[in-house]
Amino acid sequence: MTARPHYSESLTRLEIDLGAVVHNHAFLKGKLAGGAACSAVVKADGYGLGAVPVAGALLAAGCDEFFVATFAEGAEIRAALGPGPRIYVLHGPNGATAKDFTALGLVPVLNSLADIAYWGGAAKDAKNPAILHIDTGMNRLGLPRPDVARVTEDMLAPLDMLCVMSHMACPDTPAHPMNRMQLEAFKAAVAALGGKYRYSLANSAGILLGPEWHFDLARPGCGIYGINPLSNASNPMKPVVTLSGRILQVRDIAEKGTVGYGATYDISPPAKTAVLSVGYADGYFRSLTGRGAVFIGGVKCAVVGRVSMDSIVIDVTALGRTPVPGDWAEIIGPHQTADDVAAEAGTIGYEVLTSLGQRFERTYKRAT
Numbered sequence: 341m342t343a344r345p346h347y348s349e350s351l352t353r354l355e356i357d358l359g360a361v362v363h364n365h366a367f368l369k370g371k372l373a374g375g376a377a378c379s380a381v382v383k384a385d386g387y388g389l390g391a392v393p394v395a396g397a398l399l400a401a402g403c404d405e406f407f408v409a410t411f412a413e414g415a416e417i418r419a420a421l422g423p424g425p426r427i428y429v430l431h432g433p434n435g436a437t438a439k440d441f442t443a444l445g446l447v448p449v450l451n452s453l454a455d456i457a458y459w460g461g462a463a464k465d466a467k468n469p470a471i472l473h474i475d476t477g478m479n480r481l482g483l484p485r486p487d488v489a490r491v492t493e494d495m496l497a498p499l500d501m502l503c504v505m506s507h508m509a510c511p512d513t514p515a516h517p518m519n520r521m522q523l524e525a526f527k528a529a530v531a532a533l534g535g536k537y538r539y540s541l542a543n544s545a546g547i548l549l550g551p552e553w554h555f556d557l558a559r560p561g562c563g564i565y566g567i568n569p570l571s572n573a574s575n576p577m578k579p580v581v582t583l584s585g586r587i588l589q590v591r592d593i594a595e596k597g598t599v600g601y602g603a604t605y606d607i608s609p610p611a612k613t614a615v616l617s618v619g620y621a622d623g624y625f626r627s628l629t630g631r632g633a634v635f636i637g638g639v640k641c642a643v644v645g646r647v648s649m650d651s652i653v654i655d656v657t658a659l660g661r662t663p664v665p666g667d668w669a670e671i672i673g674p675h676q677t678a679d680d681v682a683a684e685a686g687t688i689g690y691e692v693l694t695s696l697g698q699r700f701e702r703t704y705k706r707a708t
């Protein structure tokens with residue numbers, strides 16, 4: 341017998357459509373009220389899809405402001421993008437010396453009075469560029485209201501404040517009262533600061549809330565990557581991710597038995613199963629046991645038995661034909677989005693994308 345031609349090819353493929361990334365960014369930017377700029381949030385390696393290729397495609401399309409979470413993430417995209425774009429570090433001036441931040445032109449987001457004092461004190465010849473983060477109700481990062489009142493002109497004097505930002509807790513639910521509460525709190529802070537800075541409030545969902553939330557700079561993340569910014573509405577974003585796996589082995593179930601660890605799934609003839617080489621180590625959550633499915637030629641094939649570290653077993657009885665090793669199955673794609681898989685797994689699309697493992701063959705469809 342001759343070897344199947346695909347023996348020499350990878351078993352799983354993650355395709356990332358950079359054209360869709362650029363489209364989604366332009367779509368969100370197009371929603372912004374006149375004059376507001378649109379940055380891109382590329383933290384966590386571009387939501388798991390590759391910060392360097394994503395930021396590179398967006399830079400080529402004209403986006404020149406990027407947010408990351410950490411210094412190391414900022415350093416990575418600075419090396420790839422060159423000195424042009426502004427890169428802001430959400431977790432502040434941590435993880436490297438002030439000199440290193442300055443050398444790479446990374447701008448920290450100052451989240452506390454201590455951050456302001458430290459970063460102001462680190463200013464040497466010129467003012468130190470920074471973003472000030474104030475908390476308007478999320479109670480995560482940023483200066484809470486009593487601390488905003490303690491900020492003095494003297495404390496800000498050594499800083500070149502490029503922007504004042506806040507972050508929203510519930511914009512994915514447009515009717516949530518927190519949205520207006522946070523907007524009013526932010527407006528009060530803007531007034532207290534004299535309105536002389538650039539201001540930024542909206543993430544992807546915040547952009548969709550409407551012009552009142554837009555201010556001068558938006559910070560979309562999830563929508564760029566095709567994740568639905570809204571919890572209970574259809575997704576206006578273009579899908580970015582296709583994840584497919586080749587069948588590794590096919591089995592005609594000849595006798596009554598069980599499938600997988602724990603022997604939790606009973607199976608009996610007539611039935612056919614197939615194995616795909618994707619498991620929880622690849623970000624195919626173990627919580628998809630008994631819930632997940634893949635699509636072969638558009639036909640839904642349920643995951644049977646527990647999700648293993650490196651593989652899942654699917655029921656291919658319904659296919660009407662016996663698949664062969666090497667056939668492709670869709671794990672994320674036209675028949676089920678990352679958000680759909682997330683819902684089945686009891687999580688959100690963000691976690692599905694950022695959990696995607698390193699074992700896939702990654703291909704990037706260039707933006708044209």
Ligand SMILES: *Cc1c(COP(=O)(O)O)cnc(C)c1O
Pocket residue numbers: 381383430507542543544545559560561562563
């Ligand atoms: C992650 C993040 C964003 C992007 O939010 P999305 O919901 O992905 O659009 C914006 N701002 C801050 C402070 C963030 O942490």
